[in-house]
Amino acid sequence: MSKRTKQWIGCILVIALLLGTRGIYLNAMEGEAAREAVNPAASGASTSGSGAVKSVQSSSSPSASPDVQASQPAAGSEVRAASNGTAEPVEIPELTAALVGTKMAENDRLELYVDETTGNVRLVDKQTRREWHGAPPMDKRTPPNNIKFVQAPVHLKYTTGTELSQTYSLQDAENTTTVEAIEGGARVTITFANHGITLSVEYRLTEQGLAVRVPFESIQEQGPSRLVSLELLPFFHAGSPWQQGAVFVPDGSGALMRIKEQRAQNFNVYSEFIYGSDPVFLKHSHTQLLPNWRQSMFPKEQIALPVYGIYADGSGFLGVVSQGDTDAKINATPAGIRNIQLYRASAEFIYRNDDIIFIGNNPSEIPLYQGRMIGGDRMLEIILLQGEDAHYVGMAKAYREYLIARQGLEPVVQADIPLQLRIFAGVLRYEVIGKTFISMTTFDQVKSIIDAYKSRGIRDLEITIEGWSKGGVYGTQPQHFPVESKLGGLKGLKELASYASSQGVRLYLKANYVRPFEEEGDFRRNRDAVYGIKKEPQQSYDYWLDTRWNDPDKLFYLLKPERVFDNHISKEISRYEELGIAGVHLDYMGDTLYSDQDPKNLTTREETKQVWVQALDELRAAIGRTAVDYGNAYVLGHVDRIDDIPVDSSNFTYLDEAVPFYQIVLHGYVPYTAEPSNLTDDPRVDLLRKLEYGALPSYELTYEPTSNLQRTMKTDLFSSEYVNWLEPSIEEYNRIMDLYRKIYDQPIVNHEILSRWVKRTTYANGISVMVNYHNKPQTVDGYTIEAYGYLVLEGGR
Numbered sequence: 130m131s132k133r134t135k136q137w138i139g140c141i142l143v144i145a146l147l148l149g150t151r152g153i154y155l156n157a158m159e160g161e162a163a164r165e166a167v168n169p170a171a172s173g174a175s176t177s178g179s180g181a182v183k184s185v186q187s188s189s190s191p192s193a194s195p196d197v198q199a200s201q202p203a204a205g206s207e208v209r210a211a212s213n214g215t216a217e218p219v220e221i222p223e224l225t226a227a228l229v230g231t232k233m234a235e236n237d238r239l240e241l242y243v244d245e246t247t248g249n250v251r252l253v254d255k256q257t258r259r260e261w262h263g264a265p266p267m268d269k270r271t272p273p274n275n276i277k278f279v280q281a282p283v284h285l286k287y288t289t290g291t292e293l294s295q296t297y298s299l300q301d302a303e304n305t306t307t308v309e310a311i312e313g314g315a316r317v318t319i320t321f322a323n324h325g326i327t328l329s330v331e332y333r334l335t336e337q338g339l340a341v342r343v344p345f346e347s348i349q350e351q352g353p354s355r356l357v358s359l360e361l362l363p364f365f366h367a368g369s370p371w372q373q374g375a376v377f378v379p380d381g382s383g384a385l386m387r388i389k390e391q392r393a394q395n396f397n398v399y400s401e402f403i404y405g406s407d408p409v410f411l412k413h414s415h416t417q418l419l420p421n422w423r424q425s426m427f428p429k430e431q432i433a434l435p436v437y438g439i440y441a442d443g444s445g446f447l448g449v450v451s452q453g454d455t456d457a458k459i460n461a462t463p464a465g466i467r468n469i470q471l472y473r474a475s476a477e478f479i480y481r482n483d484d485i486i487f488i489g490n491n492p493s494e495i496p497l498y499q500g501r502m503i504g505g506d507r508m509l510e511i512i513l514l515q516g517e518d519a520h521y522v523g524m525a526k527a528y529r530e531y532l533i534a535r536q537g538l539e540p541v542v543q544a545d546i547p548l549q550l551r552i553f554a555g556v557l558r559y560e561v562i563g564k565t566f567i568s569m570t571t572f573d574q575v576k577s578i579i580d581a582y583k584s585r586g587i588r589d590l591e592i593t594i595e596g597w598s599k600g601g602v603y604g605t606q607p608q609h610f611p612v613e614s615k616l617g618g619l620k621g622l623k624e625l626a627s628y629a630s631s632q633g634v635r636l637y638l639k640a641n642y643v644r645p646f647e648e649e650g651d652f653r654r655n656r657d658a659v660y661g662i663k664k665e666p667q668q669s670y671d672y673w674l675d676t677r678w679n680d681p682d683k684l685f686y687l688l689k690p691e692r693v694f695d696n697h698i699s700k701e702i703s704r705y706e707e708l709g710i711a712g713v714h715l716d717y718m719g720d721t722l723y724s725d726q727d728p729k730n731l732t733t734r735e736e737t738k739q740v741w742v743q744a745l746d747e748l749r750a751a752i753g754r755t756a757v758d759y760g761n762a763y764v765l766g767h768v769d770r771i772d773d774i775p776v777d778s779s780n781f782t783y784l785d786e787a788v789p790f791y792q793i794v795l796h797g798y799v800p801y802t803a804e805p806s807n808l809t810d811d812p813r814v815d816l817l818r819k820l821e822y823g824a825l826p827s828y829e830l831t832y833e834p835t836s837n838l839q840r841t842m843k844t845d846l847f848s849s850e851y852v853n854w855l856e857p858s859i860e861e862y863n864r865i866m867d868l869y870r871k872i873y874d875q876p877i878v879n880h881e882i883l884s885r886w887v888k889r890t891t892y893a894n895g896i897s898v899m900v901n902y903h904n905k906p907q908t909v910d911g912y913t914i915e916a917y918g919y920l921v922l923e924g925g926r
């Protein structure tokens with residue numbers, strides 16, 4: 130046999146092995162996905178679509194009190210549903226005893242126990258006797274240090290200068306933990322003796338679970354170390370590999386890390402800032418920093434909702450960061466990290482940020498931490514879930530109720546379902562000498578676009594105009610008046626607003642009070658821009674898509690929050706009222722949150738958040754409606770529409786599935802749109818995602834040809850001429866409106882991952898939508914859905 134023949138045979142064997150492995154992998158994925166069909170039964174009950182009954186026999190912990198049964202499975206094996214529907218045994222190791230503790234409080238539903246040695250908690254449902262452990266039992270073979278790591282209720286990061294270190298409350302023998310009773314719960318005071326840091330954690334029972342609070346005044350720094358961050362109850366209700374369930378993280382629309390017996394080796398963990406990182410601290414959002422250059426991180430979704438959770442075998446919880454959400458991270462870790470076989474999730478509260486600075490053009494990095502702690506109490510509220518609610522759908526429903534009760538979320542009343550059009554008006558083109566205004570859509574041309582849609586039977590339109598003020602989209606912002614004369618000026622805009630109103634069209638104007646371009650208009654960077662940790666105005670660039678390095682021709686700044694409202698919005702509200710428009714779309718306020726490190730006027734992200742909410746409320750009260758992009762949680766209850774809502778996760782390798790958690794929370798309360806259909810990569814998948822997530826279609830259009838935008842800063846609009854998109858947009862709108870008119874005001878009550886390719890969304894009125902993302906027809910639950918098709922079921926038909 131020749132050498133070449135042997136090589137060919139070897140290649141064939143490798144290919145066959147890879148194909149076989151891929152087939153096994155896909156089957157496993159489909160089996161895992163099938164278990165995500167909602168309505169998971171409580172432990173010991175059948176799960177829809179699993180093909181088998183999973184049961185875990187509970188036994189009392191050796192140190193458990195006589196009246197409380199610890200939810201600790203006995204050593205041995207359990208039955209797990211395999212991907213082919215058969216039962217396969219899963220070995221359960223011998224486990225450590227559960228921390229029992231002393232009863233510190235109870236209410237009509239729950240009992241709170243606190244372990245006086247560790248300061249950790251155990252919660253017991255008085256009716257079902259189900260338990261939630263702050264430190265769940267684990268494999269007895271776990272090293273003692275790791276057991277202490279799990280049982281510690283507080284993990285702490287600190288610095289003594291330039292380096293970051295980590296410790297936990299049970300690591301050093303010198304640390305002390307004291308427990309005392311308070312009204313409704315207990316206060317645990319922990320002293321990290323070797324670091325001179327003391328803090329208190331307060332546990333209080335609520336009707337839904339547990340509130341965990343760290344009073345800011347309880348934190349004392351009396352040694353060489355400075356507090357950087359802390360995690361509270363980092364292993365609360367952590368999942369074991371032999372259980373069935375998932376860790377939920379709010380990445381983009383939401384994502385699941387499924388609990389599995391075996392997982393591909395991965396040393397990465399999920400750790401992302403709530404509401405995205407603070408752009409003032411460059412280290413947090415860049416992979417490389419040089420004195421005059423910076424490279425951004427790869428594109429990813431950000432966290433819009435301050436929540437996380439875990440569910441397994443019919444019990445779970447939703448964690449809500451209710452105080453300190455503007456300076457916190459959500460962490461999630463798969464089993465195996467640090468040789469700890471637990472799936473966990475937690476909130477990490479930030480007290481000091483760090484960054485890198487350069488002195489002059491010296492390329493040497495100098496790390497620097499904030500000197501002053503970020504003030505304010507931190508609070509985590511844990512909502513306990515069990516039975517059918519122990520699932521990501523149950524978590525989303527619980528958070529919706531939380532927003533209704535705490536944030537005043539209520540349905541936005543609208544009698545119709547409008548087609549959303551974003552009209553780009555104009556932009557400056559910088560020439561070798563001087564600059565030229567490029568008019569893409571005048572106010573009279575907007576009227577023509579309205580007429581074109583009306584003539585084709587589209588009665589309901591909602592139009593948002595961008596780039597309408599002097600100089601267009603990168604002109605004189607944050608100053609928005611006067612109106613650009615080449616578009617029709619103030620008179621033309623008033624006439625357009627009047628015409629739109631007469632045609633039943635809601636007209637919004639998009640305004641940028643947050644991120645001005647260079648020193649245009651009356652903006653001056655030294656006076657108006659936020660400062661970084663180096664105590665000088667922080668630059669904010671756009672980036673080249675291919676290399677991710679900053680584009681020096683696209684230099685922006687971030688406006689000081691107090692100036693946003695006091696110097697600009699408050700002075701322009703009356704101008705909007707005079708125009709007679711329907712609403713204002715506030716750019717950046719729904720997806721960007723930052724601090725100001727100016728030593729003369731330090732501003733936290735929490736204070737910036739309050740300015741954004743005030744701006745939304747006052748504009749809404751004066752004009753009628755407000756809209757934002759993406760939709761960070763603090764805007765909910767303050768806006769009438771959210772554009773570009775996240776409809777996917779970041780697809781990190783350690784996350785298994787994107788889910789419409791955000792949409793389950795919001796649908797039926799605030800209308801939301803996905804990315805404009807004329808700017809998507811795959812219209813087929815884009816349509817299915819809208820149908821699965823209940824998102825309204827939108828288009829970003831211009832009257833003039835898109836080619837006119839060459840050599841301008843508007844580079845993301847590659848196909849926009851309205852005559853090319855008139856018929857496709859009408860076709861898409863008409864195709865789904867019969868369905869949307871029935872569901873637009875209906876909450877989502879269920880979402881099911883029926884297979885790797887087929888998903889089903891069910892609404893409160895019983896209508897459900899099944900979508901198939903495969904390029905071949907799929908048959909699930911007796912229904913056949915065509916390739917890249919969907920099926921609408923009413924009353925189960």
